[in-house]
Amino acid sequence: MAIIEARKLTKIFGNDPKKAIPLLDKGWSKDKILAETKLTVGVNQAEFSIEEGEIFVIMGLSGSGKSTLVRLLNRLIEPTAGQLLFSGQDVMKMNAEQLRDFRRKNIGMVFQKFALFPHRTVLRNAEYGLEVQGIVKKERKEMAMRSLELVGLKGWEDSYPEQLSGGMQQRVGLARGLANDPDILLMDEAFSALDPLIRKDMQDELLELQSQMKKTIIFITHDLDEALRIGDRIALMKDGRIVQIGTPEDILMQPANEYVERFVEDVDLSKVLTASHVMEKAETITLDKGPRVALQFMRERGVSSLYAVDKSMKLLGIVTADDAARAIKENLKLEDTLMREDIPIVSPDAVLNELFELMGNIRLPVAVTDDNGRLKGVVIKGAVLAALAGNTNVVTEGGDNHESA
Amino acid sequence: MNLPKIPLSDWIETLEEWLENNLSPLFDFIKLIIGGTVEGLNNALDWLPTLAVIIIFSALAWYIGKWKMGVFTAIGLLIIDNLQLWSQTMQTLSLVLTAAFISILIGIPIGILIARYNGLQRVITPVLDFMQTMPAFVYLLPAVTFFSLGVVPGVISSIIFAIPPTIRLTNLGIRQVPAELVEAADAFGSTPGQKLIKLQLPIALPTIMAGVNQTIMLSLSMVVIASMVGAQGVGATVYRAVTQVKTGIGFEAGLAIVILAIILDRLTQQVIKRSKA
Ligand SMILES: Nc1ncnc2c1ncn2[C@@H]1O[C@H](COP(=O)(O)OP(=O)(O)OP(=O)(O)O)[C@@H](O)[C@H]1O
Ligand SMILES: [Mg+2]
Numbered sequence: 001m002a003i004i005e006a007r008k009l010t011k012i013f014g015n016d017p018k019k020a021i022p023l024l025d026k027g028w029s030k031d032k033i034l035a036e037t038k039l040t041v042g043v044n045q046a047e048f049s050i051e052e053g054e055i056f057v058i059m060g061l062s063g064s065g066k067s068t069l070v071r072l073l074n075r076l077i078e079p080t081a082g083q084l085l086f087s088g089q090d091v092m093k094m095n096a097e098q099l100r101d102f103r104r105k106n107i108g109m110v111f112q113k114f115a116l117f118p119h120r121t122v123l124r125n126a127e128y129g130l131e132v133q134g135i136v137k138k139e140r141k142e143m144a145m146r147s148l149e150l151v152g153l154k155g156w157e158d159s160y161p162e163q164l165s166g167g168m169q170q171r172v173g174l175a176r177g178l179a180n181d182p183d184i185l186l187m188d189e190a191f192s193a194l195d196p197l198i199r200k201d202m203q204d205e206l207l208e209l210q211s212q213m214k215k216t217i218i219f220i221t222h223d224l225d226e227a228l229r230i231g232d233r234i235a236l237m238k239d240g241r242i243v244q245i246g247t248p249e250d251i252l253m254q255p256a257n258e259y260v261e262r263f264v265e266d267v268d269l270s271k272v273l274t275a276s277h278v279m280e281k282a283e284t285i286t287l288d289k290g291p292r293v294a295l296q297f298m299r300e301r302g303v304s305s306l307y308a309v310d311k312s313m314k315l316l317g318i319v320t321a322d323d324a325a326r327a328i329k330e331n332l333k334l335e336d337t338l339m340r341e342d343i344p345i346v347s348p349d350a351v352l353n354e355l356f357e358l359m360g361n362i363r364l365p366v367a368v369t370d371d372n373g374r375l376k377g378v379v380i381k382g383a384v385l386a387a388l389a390g391n392t393n394v395v396t397e398g399g400d401n402h403e404s405a
Numbered sequence: 406m407n408l409p410k411i412p413l414s415d416w417i418e419t420l421e422e423w424l425e426n427n428l429s430p431l432f433d434f435i436k437l438i439i440g441g442t443v444e445g446l447n448n449a450l451d452w453l454p455t456l457a458v459i460i461i462f463s464a465l466a467w468y469i470g471k472w473k474m475g476v477f478t479a480i481g482l483l484i485i486d487n488l489q490l491w492s493q494t495m496q497t498l499s500l501v502l503t504a505a506f507i508s509i510l511i512g513i514p515i516g517i518l519i520a521r522y523n524g525l526q527r528v529i530t531p532v533l534d535f536m537q538t539m540p541a542f543v544y545l546l547p548a549v550t551f552f553s554l555g556v557v558p559g560v561i562s563s564i565i566f567a568i569p570p571t572i573r574l575t576n577l578g579i580r581q582v583p584a585e586l587v588e589a590a591d592a593f594g595s596t597p598g599q600k601l602i603k604l605q606l607p608i609a610l611p612t613i614m615a616g617v618n619q620t621i622m623l624s625l626s627m628v629v630i631a632s633m634v635g636a637q638g639v640g641a642t643v644y645r646a647v648t649q650v651k652t653g654i655g656f657e658a659g660l661a662i663v664i665l666a667i668i669l670d671r672l673t674q675q676v677i678k679r680s681k682a
Contacts, residue, residue: 076591104594115589119607129593131603180593 002049009082011042042068044240060237108182112189123157167198276348279377291327447499481664497638504563516575559631567623574616578609618673
């Protein structure tokens with residue numbers, strides 16, 4: 001079961017907001033509704049479900065409704081219409097007490113401007129969520145300390161927020177959000193106020209934390225690079241509406257409409273696309289075959305070398321046409337002339353940037369192998385160049401192999 | 406214009422009469438409490454030797470402020486004693502502290518309430534404006550009707566005149582707590598009470614204390630007026646000096662009030678500074 005499920009979740013700002021609902025059904029735009037009714041569409045009939053353990057990124061331009069949408073999920077903003085389920089429970093039917101309990105135990109939040117309590121120390125900030133639950137001092141201190149350690153703030157517990165740098169302050173925000181061990185963490189542009197290098201560190205740390213703790217994270221950003229870096233899936237919003245939901249690859253390679261296309265056109269593909277996107281099927285041979293067969297294969301397939309693999313596709317080496325010919329002449333086995341060293345290899349996750357550097361120096365294609373040394377495909381220079389030039393046909397072919405969580 | 410005059414004064418007097426006839430047990434109770442507080446405080450200050458009081462206040466000033474505060478307090482109180490205005494000044498202090506204390510006790514909760522409910526704020530704000538602009542003398546008359554002559558109507562009219570800043574600044578302080586902090590407190594599932602105690606009041610404290618400071622100063626400014634209905638103290642000395650045209654005595658008593666004002670002002674200012682840190 002999805003941990004969060006939203007059905008036609010809608011927020012209209014203004015007086016008598018319900019009267020805009022039928023207009024949304026009729027397909028009126030946000031601008032038209034504002035002009036005719038003075039009502040502002042915050043979120044327009046959002047439909048999505050989020051799986052447990054997923055990092056779900058909500059992206060969009062300023063004013064597209066990201067903050068509103070994320071606040072509907074813990075009802076900091078009351079939805080105007082629609083349905084919202086948390087593990088099957090109807091969040092909108094919760095009374096004040098149940099809602100508080102939901103916020104205390106199930107759903108934490110990290111804020112763009114940190115929103116730390118200035119009159120409390122780092123430790124007491126991290127303790128806040130536990131304190132309001134009525135957890136006794138000793139226990140909540142332990143839990144908060146663990147959380148601070150997790151974000152690398154051990155030793156800072158007695159400082160006040162104003163004494164810390166922005167990056168450290170947001171770590172406190174993160175620790176506070178994690179201290180009560182919620183199932184879901186909402187992060188509204190949590191890293192936007194940080195400078196780029198620290199921001200990247202924080203993204204890495206978040207991914208690291210995520211791999212340990214397996215939280216469901218709903219992360220808002222207006223930065224595509226950030227979305228692509230950390231998102232398992234991305235929802236793109238425009239004028240309150242979700243225009244596309246998909247994996248980073250989907251968004252990049254099959255933009256649903258012009259808006260998404262414009263959003264992604266400035267992406268530096270060399271930092272986003274990976275070897276698995278551009279690789280092609282490798283021509284292989286097993287070593288029980290003879291050199292004549294190898295030469296025959298090469299002729300048939302129009303290549304000048306083959307990858308030698310075992311039955312489980314583990315890469316053993318390369319057989320070139322020259323070597324095969326030499327083996328026939330000198331009556332050797334394929335194995336004896338096999339080139340085993342200096343084979344350029346990358347992992348499927350290597351970004352094109354790295355590939356490009358590697359390929360500058362050598363003439364051979366680059367083999368793509370997984371952690372177990374199994375051959376997944378091969379990257380040739382032309383494909384990399386084509387991908388960087390934005391030729392998506394080349395890219396999508398190879399992209400099929402990529403596993404997306 | 407020849408329209409008949411609105412019988413506003415008749416109405417007010419009818420209301421006054423009705424209140425007096427129907428609520429007099431309540432007024433007696435209030436009188437007992439306020440009178441008892443002022444008297445108890447005054448007795449305590451009276452019972453202690455003058456020097457002990459001076460030392461206690463100076464030490465307190467030193468502790469809260471800097472050593473300069475302590476020295477100023479000691480010298481100021483010694484001057485008052487030297488002018489032979491000691492017991493009057495202590496009576497005045499009892500009156501002012503009681504009025505301020507009750508103002509805080511009532512004013513802060515009202516401030517909290519109007520910060521929470523916009524509708525209530527819209528009702529209370531004009532009432533506060535009214536209370537502060539109406540000449541304070543006017544409160545004396547009904548206060549005397551309900552509480553008879555003495556210190557109690559003095560305290561009551563001081564409270565009415567001095568309570569608005571505490572209410573206003575409590576309201577303001579709470580409303581000025583950054584929305585994102587309130588949102589964070591909500592996001593972690595705080596009850597309204599937890600939000601108030603753990604976030605809003607601590608953040609609003611310096612502003613609330615500024616209101617308390619003004620309240621104390623305003624009740625001090627009422628002491629001469631309060632003496633007109635029989636409240637004892639330096640206020641009464643000033644009042645008598647004015648009616649008997651005794652400039653010198655009036656000046657001495659006025660100086661005692663000024664010294665008291667400076668001490669109380671600086672002490673509360675220090676508390677504000679500390680609550681900001
Ligand atoms: N309290 C409010 N009252 C009225 N309109 C609001 C309110 N909050 C948000 N809106 C409107 O709802 C729309 C969505 O705003 P929202 O803050 O969710 O956008 P956002 O995508 O988070 O933008 P940003 O990237 O600037 O944070 C905007 O048109 C905004 O003006
Ligand atoms: Mg926003």
